[in-house]
Amino acid sequence: METLGFLMDGFAVALTPYNLMFALFGAFAGTLIGCMPGLGPANGVAILIPLAFTLGLPPETAMILLTSVYAGAMYGGRISSILLNIPGDEPAMMTCLDGYPMARKGRAADALAISAIASFSGGLIGTVGLIMLAPVLAKFALSFGPAEYFALFLLAFATLGGITGKNPMKTVIAATLGIMISTVGIDISTGTQRYTFGVLELYEGIDFILAIVGLFAISELLFFVESRMGHGREKVSVGKLTLSFRELVSTIPTQLRGGVLGFISGVLPGAGASLGSFISYTLEKQVLGRKGRFGEGDIRGVVAPEAGNNGASSGALVPMLTLGVPGSGTTAVLLAMLISLNITPGPLMFTQNADIVWGVIAALLIGNVLLLLLNIPLVGVFVRLLSVPPMYLLPIVTMVAFVGIYSISNSTFDLYFMVAFGIAGYFLRKLEIPVVPIILGLLLGPEMEKNLGHALVLSDGDWSILWASTLAKSFWLVAGLSLVLPYLVGPLLRRRMNAAMKESPVSD
Amino acid sequence: MTIKRTLSLVAAATFSMSALAWQPSGKVECIAPSDPGGGWDFTCRSAGNVLRELGLIDGTVQTVNMAGAGGGVAFAHTVSKRAEDDQLIVAASTATTTRLAQKQFPGLNADMVNWVGALGADYGVIAVGKNSEYQDLNQLLDAVNENPKSVKFAGGSARGGWDHLKVLIAAKAAGADQLPSIPYLSYNNGGEAMTQVVGGQVDAFTGDLSEVTGFMASGDLRVLAVLADERLPGDFAHIPTAKEQGVDAVGPNWRGFYMPKGASQESKTYWANTVDTLYASEEWKKIMKANGLIPFHPPAGEFDSFVRQQVQDIEALSREIGLLK
Numbered sequence: 001m002e003t004l005g006f007l008m009d010g011f012a013v014a015l016t017p018y019n020l021m022f023a024l025f026g027a028f029a030g031t032l033i034g035c036m037p038g039l040g041p042a043n044g045v046a047i048l049i050p051l052a053f054t055l056g057l058p059p060e061t062a063m064i065l066l067t068s069v070y071a072g073a074m075y076g077g078r079i080s081s082i083l084l085n086i087p088g089d090e091p092a093m094m095t096c097l098d099g100y101p102m103a104r105k106g107r108a109a110d111a112l113a114i115s116a117i118a119s120f121s122g123g124l125i126g127t128v129g130l131i132m133l134a135p136v137l138a139k140f141a142l143s144f145g146p147a148e149y150f151a152l153f154l155l156a157f158a159t160l161g162g163i164t165g166k167n168p169m170k171t172v173i174a175a176t177l178g179i180m181i182s183t184v185g186i187d188i189s190t191g192t193q194r195y196t197f198g199v200l201e202l203y204e205g206i207d208f209i210l211a212i213v214g215l216f217a218i219s220e221l222l223f224f225v226e227s228r229m230g231h232g233r234e235k236v237s238v239g240k241l242t243l244s245f246r247e248l249v250s251t252i253p254t255q256l257r258g259g260v261l262g263f264i265s266g267v268l269p270g271a272g273a274s275l276g277s278f279i280s281y282t283l284e285k286q287v288l289g290r291k292g293r294f295g296e297g298d299i300r301g302v303v304a305p306e307a308g309n310n311g312a313s314s315g316a317l318v319p320m321l322t323l324g325v326p327g328s329g330t331t332a333v334l335l336a337m338l339i340s341l342n343i344t345p346g347p348l349m350f351t352q353n354a355d356i357v358w359g360v361i362a363a364l365l366i367g368n369v370l371l372l373l374l375n376i377p378l379v380g381v382f383v384r385l386l387s388v389p390p391m392y393l394l395p396i397v398t399m400v401a402f403v404g405i406y407s408i409s410n411s412t413f414d415l416y417f418m419v420a421f422g423i424a425g426y427f428l429r430k431l432e433i434p435v436v437p438i439i440l441g442l443l444l445g446p447e448m449e450k451n452l453g454h455a456l457v458l459s460d461g462d463w464s465i466l467w468a469s470t471l472a473k474s475f476w477l478v479a480g481l482s483l484v485l486p487y488l489v490g491p492l493l494r495r496r497m498n499a500a501m502k503e504s505p506v507s508d
Numbered sequence: 509m510t511i512k513r514t515l516s517l518v519a520a521a522t523f524s525m526s527a528l529a530w531q532p533s534g535k536v537e538c539i540a541p542s543d544p545g546g547g548w549d550f551t552c553r554s555a556g557n558v559l560r561e562l563g564l565i566d567g568t569v570q571t572v573n574m575a576g577a578g579g580g581v582a583f584a585h586t587v588s589k590r591a592e593d594d595q596l597i598v599a600a601s602t603a604t605t606t607r608l609a610q611k612q613f614p615g616l617n618a619d620m621v622n623w624v625g626a627l628g629a630d631y632g633v634i635a636v637g638k639n640s641e642y643q644d645l646n647q648l649l650d651a652v653n654e655n656p657k658s659v660k661f662a663g664g665s666a667r668g669g670w671d672h673l674k675v676l677i678a679a680k681a682a683g684a685d686q687l688p689s690i691p692y693l694s695y696n697n698g699g700e701a702m703t704q705v706v707g708g709q710v711d712a713f714t715g716d717l718s719e720v721t722g723f724m725a726s727g728d729l730r731v732l733a734v735l736a737d738e739r740l741p742g743d744f745a746h747i748p749t750a751k752e753q754g755v756d757a758v759g760p761n762w763r764g765f766y767m768p769k770g771a772s773q774e775s776k777t778y779w780a781n782t783v784d785t786l787y788a789s790e791e792w793k794k795i796m797k798a799n800g801l802i803p804f805h806p807p808a809g810e811f812d813s814f815v816r817q818q819v820q821d822i823e824a825l826s827r828e829i830g831l832l833k
Contacts, residue, residue, distance in 0.1 A: 145709035146693075186578075188694040191610075191668035191831060198614055200584055203577030339696075342546065347707075348699045352722055408543055410573055411581075454693045458660060458710070 003135050010358025013060055014366055022057070022065040023363050027370045030072020035080050035382055039220065040089030041073035041273075041313070042329040042436065046216035047397055049209060049337055050404020059341040060356045064363040066337060067317075070330055071123060071367045074273065074313045075375055078115045078306055079382055083108060091273035091309035094281040098294060098301025105297050109379075110243040114299055115306040116375035117248065118255050122307030123368040125259030126266065126314025130321075131361060133267070137322040138350045144323070146454035147465050151475035153448040156325050156440070158479040159268070170433045178441020181206055189453045201413045208336045208442050210405065210414055214421025215428075215435045216333070217401050222426040224394055251303045254284055258307030265308075266315020266328075273328060276312025277305035314364060321345055321357060325444070329436035332443055339443075340408075530774030532595045536569045538765075539598040541582035543575045548599035550799070551763045555627060558791045564782050579604050580613040587620045591768050594775035597624060602761040605815060606670050609822035610832055622776055623815045624765040625783035628796050629804030630716040632674040632735040632759030633747070637705050638728055640712075645733040645753045648712060649682035656689035662705055663714040664698035668831040670761060671698070671714045674735060676825055678750060678757040688829045702729065716761050717744065718800035735759035740802050760804050764811070780808045 013019060026048070033044035045066050052062040077092030082099035095115065102111040144152070157175060184195045185205025196202040261283060262276035284304035285294045294301045316328045324345040326332035338345055343353050350357055375382075405418050425435055452466075459465035467473055538552035549571065556569030574582040582598055590596050598621075608618045634645060642648040642659075651658050663671030672692045679690060693710055695701040698719035705713040706728045713720070713729065717740070723729035733750040734740060735757050740747065750757045767779055786792055787805050796803070806814045826832040 142703065142707035144707070145704070186666055188666035188696070191666045191694075200577040200580045200613070203580055203612075204575070340543065342543075342697075344697055344699045346700065346703060348703050351726075352699065408573070408575075411576065413576075450695070457691045457693060460657065 003131060006135075006354055006358045007131060007362060009355065010360075010362035011366075013355050013359030014064060014362040019061050019064050019359070019363070020366070022061050023068045023367050024370055026065040026068025027072040027075075027367050027374060030069035030074075031076035031079075031371065031374060031382055032072075032385055033069065034073035034076020034089060034092075035078075035386055036076075037080050037084070037086045039073075040077070040091075040330075041070050042333050043216045043220050044069050044073040045330055045333045045337075046212045047220075047401070049333070050213055050217075050401045050407075052337075052404070053407050054400060054404040056407070059343060059353075060359045062337065062341060063334075063356055063360045066334055067360050067364055068367045068370075070313060070334065071310070071364060072371060073330075074123070074310045075116065075119045075371045076382065077309070078119065078302075079112065079379070080386065082111045082115065082302070083383065083386075091277045091312070092305075093274070094277045094305035094308075095302060097281070097305075098296070098298050101295070101297035102299070102302060106239055107242065107297070109239045109241040110299070111302050112379050113241055113243050113376055114248065114251065115302045116372060116379070118251070118258065118303040118306040119310045119375070120368055120372040121255040122259040122262055122310035123314060123364070123371070125256070125307070126263045126311035127361065127364045127368065129260075129263040129267075129311070130314045130318055130364070134318050134322055134357075134361075135350060137318060138347045141322050141347045143471070145469075146451040146458060147467075148469060148472050148475070150448060150451040150455055150466055151472040151479070152323065152325055153444050153451065155475045155479040155482065156444055157448075159482040167432065170431075171437050174428070174433050174435065174437035175441040178438040178443075179445035180441075181211065181438075182442045182445040189450060201411070206417065206442075207340070207408075207414065208439065209340050209408065210418045211421050211442055212333050212336055212439055213401055213405060214418040215425035215438060217397065218418060218422025219425030219429060219435070221394060221398055221401075222422060223429070247299060251300055254300045254303045255307045257283065257287070258304040259311040262308035262311025262313075263315040266312030267318045273309040273312040273316065276315070277309035280304040280308030280311075317364075321349065322347070324447070326440065329439065332436065332439045335443060336439070530594075530772065530778050532565060532567075532775070532778070534567055534595070536565055536567060536595045537572055537593075537597075538569050539572050539574050539582045539586070539596065541574055541576070541579035541599065541604075543573060547601060547763065548579070549573060551599040551601075551627065551765075554795050554799075555765075555786060555792075558786055558789060558795065559782070561791055562786070562789055564785060577613065578607050580607065580616070583608075583613050583616055583621070586766070586768055587616060592770040592772075593768050594771045596771075597765040597767050597779060599763070600766050601763050602670050602818070603665075604766075605818045606668075606673065606822050609819045610668060610826050618815060618819045620769055621766040622769050622771065623812045624767050624776075624779050625787070625808060625811050626762040626764035626805050626814075627783065627787055627792065628801035629760035629762040630718045630800065631740065631802055632671075632761065633713075633715060633717050633720055633731050634675070634678060634733050634735070634750075635705070635713045635715075635720055635724070635729045635731040636711065637708055638730055639708065640730065642712070642732065643730075644748070645678070645750055645755055646682075648732060649679060649684070649755065652679050652690060653682065653684050656684065656686040657691060660691045660693060660711045661714050662693045662695060662701035662710040662712070664695055664701050664719070666694050667692060668826060668829070669694070670759075671701075673822060673825060674757075674759045675714045676829060677759055678733075678735065678755055680825070680828075681750070681755045681757040705729065717747075717802070721800060736802070742797075744802075760802075762804050763801065784808055 030044055033039045048069050052065055077089040078095045081087045081092045081095040082103050085096050085100040087093040087096055099111050184202055187194050258280035261280045265276040265279055281304045284300055292298045292300055316331045319325045320331040320335050326335045343349060405414055428435060455465050467476055538556055540549040540552040542548045552571040556571060559565045559569055586598055607613060636642050661675045665671040676687050698715040702713050702723055704710045706723060720729055720731060724731055731747050734747045735750050737758055739745050739749055
C-alpha cells in the first residue's frame with residue numbers, strides 16, 4: 001500500500017502540464033525514431049539527451065522525456081516491420097514474420113492497430129511488474145556488499161555476448177574498449193591519475209554522455225550522410241481498419257502471455273527486449289501449434305512479439321533502477337543520464353529521489369496510454385513521416401547534439417571528443433563491432449574495479465570473499481551459464497531471428 | 509532656482525558615486541567549476557539570485573559551468589585567461605583547497621587567486637548504522653587506536669579526498685598513529701557509501717551533514733559526532749560535537765568564492781563587502797536553512813588566512829598518509 005502512495009505522488013509529478021507535455025513529445029518523437037529503420041531506442045534516447053540539456057530540464061522532466069522516448073521507440077519499431085518488412089529496431093524483428101504477410105493481404109491497418117494494442121498491454125503488464133518488483137528488489141539490494149556487486153557486474157558482462165550478439169569476440173573487443181576508456185581519469189580507490197598526461201580536461205575521466213551521443217547519434221548521422229541522403233521512402237498505403245471486436249478479444253490470452261514473458265526476460269540482465277519478443281513469439285507458436293497459421297499473417301504472430309518487447313522494455317528498468325545494472329543498451333543510456341544528473345540508482349534513489357523514480361514510473365503508465373492514443377488514430381501521420389527525406393531531419397539532430405553537449409560544461413574540448421567518438425563509432429559499426437558493449441564497459445568497468453577493491457579491503461586481501469555468500473555464489477553460477485549457454489542455443493536462436501532480417505539495425 | 513536644483517542633484521550624484529566607489533557594470537560572471545546540479549553550481553546560482561533580489565548588482569549574475577579536474581580547469585582558466593577581470597567570481601569549497609594542497613592542479617597554488625569569502629558550511633560527520641556496536645565517537649576511535657584495521661570507513665570522495673581526510677583528522681586528534689592503515693572505501697558519492705553502511709557491509713560513514721539528514725531522520729544511521737566547534741543550531745542541536753567528546757577535530761566544508769589575483773583593489777574590496785552583505789541578509793539565511801548550510805563566515809580579511817591555514821593543514825596530513833611525497 002505504501003507503493004500505491006508513492007505511485008500517486010508519482011502521478012502528481014508526471015501529470016503537471018509541463019511534464020505531461022514532455023511525455024507527449026517524447027512519446028511522439030520516440031515512435032518516429034522507432035519506425036525509422038536502423039534507429040533503435042538506444043539511438044533515440046541518445047539523440048534526445050542533448051535536447052534535455054539544451055532546454056535545461058529539471059531531472060524529473062529529463063527522465064520523463066527519455067523514458068517516454070524509450071517506450072515510444074518500442075511502439076514505433078513495429079510500423080516499418082509491418083509495412084516494409086524492415087524492422088525499425090532489433091526487438092521488432094519478430095513482428096515482421098506475421099506483420100508483413102498481414103499487410104500484403106491488405107490488412108496493414110489491422111496489423112498496425114492490433115500491434116499498438118498489444119504494445120499497450122505488454123507495456124502495461126511490464127510497468128505493473130516494475131511497480132511491484134522494483135521496491136522489493138530495492139530493499140533487498142541493501143544486503144548487497146562489494147562482493148555481491150562484483151559478482152553481479154561479472155554476470156552482466158557474461159550475459160553481454162549472450163543471445164543478441166552476432167560475434168562474441170567482437171562483443172568482447174567492444175566491452176574491453178569501453179573498460180579501457182573508463183580507466184582514464186582519477187582512480188578513486190588510490191586517488192592517483194591514470195592516462196591523463198597532465199591534461200586538465202581528462203582529470204575527471206571521459207564523460208559517458210559524450211561517448212553515448214558520439215557513438216550513437218553522431219555515428220548515425222554519418223551513416224545517414226553516407227547512404228540515405230536525399231530521398232525519402234516511397235509512400236505506403238495503410239488501407240481500412242477491419243479488425244473485429246471478436247478478433248481483438250481472441251488475442252487477449254496471447255497479449256497476457258507475451259507481456260509476462262517479455263517482462264521476465266527484460267528483468268534478466270543483458271537479455272533485453274529482443275529476447276522478450278523472440279520468446280513470446282516462439283512460445284505462442286508452440287502453445288497454439290497447428291491451430292495457428294504463423295508466418296502467413298496470423299494476427300497472434302503480431303500480438304505476441306509486440307506484447308513481449310514492450311513488456312521487456314519496462315522489465316529492463318528493474319535492475320537499472322534498483323541495482324544500477326542496466327539490462328539492455330537503452331537502459332545503459334538511461335543509467336548514464338541518471339548519473340550525469342547526480343542521481344545514484346539503487347535503494348537510496350527510491351527514498352531520496354522518490355519524486356523522480358515514481359514520476360518516471362507514472363510517466364511510463366501515462367506514456368503507454370498516450371502512445372495507444374497516438375498510435376491508433378495517428379498511425380497515418382507516422383507512415384507519412386516515414387517518407388520524409390532525412391535531409392530535413394539531419395541538420396536538426398546535428399544542431400541539437402552540438403548545442404546540448406556544449407551546454408553541459410561549456411567546453412569545446414567536449415565537442416571534439418563527441419565528434420571523435422562519432423567517427424570511431426562509424427568505423428566500429430562498419431566493422432560490425434557493436435557499440436552497446438562499449439557503453440556497458442564504460443559504465444560497469446569502474447564499478448566492478450571499485451567493488452573488487454572494496455571487497456578485498458573488507459576481507460584483508462582474502463579473495464574467497466568474492467564467492468563467500470550464497471547470493472554471490474548464485475551470481476557466479478548464472479554468469480557461468482550465460483557464458484556457456486549461448487554456444488549451445490545461441491546459433492539456433494540467432495538463425496531464426498535473422499531469418500526476417502533484410503536491413504541490419506543497431507541492437508537494442 | 510532651476511540652476512540651484514540642478515547643482516544639488518549633481519552634488520548628490522557625485523556624493524553617491526563616491527560612497528559606492530567601484531561597482532560592476534554590465535555582465536557579472538560566476539564560474540561554477542562543475543556540471544549543472546552540483547554544489548558549486550548551487551553556490552553560484554543562489555548567490556546570483558540573492559545579489560539581484562537585494563539590488564547589490566545592477567545587471568544579472570550569469571552562471572557559467574566549467575567542469576573538469578575537480579575545479580582545476582576553472583582555476584587554470586581564472587589564473588591564466590582572466591587574471592585581471594574585475595567582474596568574475598568563482599565558486600569554491602573545501603574540495604578546492606584539498607586539491608590545491610595535494611598539488612592536483614599542476615603548477616597552480618592557493619596564492620594565485622584572491623579568496624573572497626565564505627557563505628556557510630556543511631560540517632563533516634562520522635556515523636554508523638543503527639545496529640552498530642559503537643555508541644559514541646570515543647568507542648569508535650578507541651577501536652581504531654587498538655587496531656587500525658578494525659573499523660572500515662566508507663565515504664563519497666576519492667582516497668585522499670575530503671571525506672577520507674575527515675576520518676584521518678579525527679583519528680589523529682584521538683591519538684592514532686598508523687593513519688595510512690585505516691581502511692577507507694571510496695564511493696562515487698555519499699549516497700552510495702551510506703547505503704553500504706546502512707546495509708551493514710561497512711562499519712562507519714564519513715561525509716557531510718547535509719548528506720545524512722534523510723537516514724538520520726529515519727533512524728537507520730546513528731551520527732556519532734559532527735566535526736564542528738560547537739553544537740549546530742535548529743534540528744541538529746542533538747548531535748554531539750567531536751570536541752565535547754574530547755576529540756579536537758573540526759571539519760567544515762565551506763562554500764564561498766575566489767576571484768582573479770590581478771583584479772583592481774576597488775573590486776576586491778567591493779566583492780568582500782558584497783559577500784558580507786549577502787551573508788547577513790535574511791534571503792540568504794532562508795537559502796542556508798533550506799539547503800542544510802550551517803553558519804560559517806570568517807570576517808573579511810580573515811578568510812584569506814583561513815584558506816591558507818586549511819591548505820597547510822591538509823598538506824601536512826596528506827604527507828603523513830603518503831599521498832604527497
